[in-house]
Amino acid sequence: MQTIHLTVTTPQQIFYEGDVEIVTLKTAIGYIGLQANRTPMFSNIEVGHLVIGWEKDDSSIKCYIGGGLVYADAEKINIITDDIIDVKNIDLQRALREKEILLKEIEKAAHNQQVDRLKLETKLKKALLRIETYNTYNK
Structure with a gap:
C-alpha cells in the first residue's frame, strides 16, 4: 500500500513525523481516514481520537487529540494541535x-x-x- 508523509506538530515539539498508510481523525463531518493521493483539503480537527496507521494494527499509534488543524494533499498530511496525548501516556x-x-x-x-x-x-x-x-x- 502507498504511504504518505505525516507531520504532527505542537507548540512544544514535533509529536510525530514519518510515512504512514493512513491517519484517522475527527472533523465536523465525523471521522475520516486520510491516505496518499487524495485531493487537497484543509479542516478543523474536532476533539476525539487520532489513529496513525490502521486501527486494528498493533503497531498503530492511538491518541487523544483536543482539536487542531489538518492540511492534506496527495503527498503530505500536516496536523497542528496544542493538545495530543498518546494513549499509553494518558x-x-x-x-x-x-x-x-x-x-x-x-x-x-x-x-x-x-x-x-x-x-x-x-x-x-x-x-x-x-x-x-x-x-x-x-x-
Missing part, C-alpha cells in the same frame, strides 16, 4: 479527578452568571474524551 486517574472537579464547577456555575460555563463544558468534554480514548484502546 493518566486515567487524573482525567477521572478532573471530570469530577469540572462536574462540580459546572453545577456551581449554573447559579453564578460570572463563571464562563462554556469553557468548563469544553474542558469537561476533553476530560471525558481522554477517558474514552484510554478505555477504547487499553482493553
